[in-house]
Amino acid sequence: MLALTRKKGESLVINNNIVVTILEVRGDQVKVGITAPKEVPIYREEVYVQIKEENKASVDVQGITALQNLIERKTVK
Incomplete structure (x- = not known):
């Protein structure tokens, strides 16, 4: 620093x-x-951390949903 x-x-x-x-x-x-x-984003640190956490949670949910869909397709066959 x-x-x-x-x-x-x-x-x-x-x-x-x-x-x-x-x-x-x-x-x-x-x-x-x-x-x-x-084009340069500027955030207060606490807002930036919150955005990162929400994005991570969203990706985690999307990943779980995609995995569930994949498992369901394989069990249906």
Whole structure:
């Protein structure tokens, strides 16, 4: 992990096309602005984790359904 110190109004650039700017610092909270191409998804970590878990659950259900269908086809023959 790269750790950087930035002040209000200062930025950092990622991959030549993403700019992260510190907008405000208030106590232990930092307001961050992110400028990135539309095709770059940006999520808060807790939302990203939730999306990953829901996607995994969906894939697991689809996989179980596909396996059940395969088993049913073999037993019918």
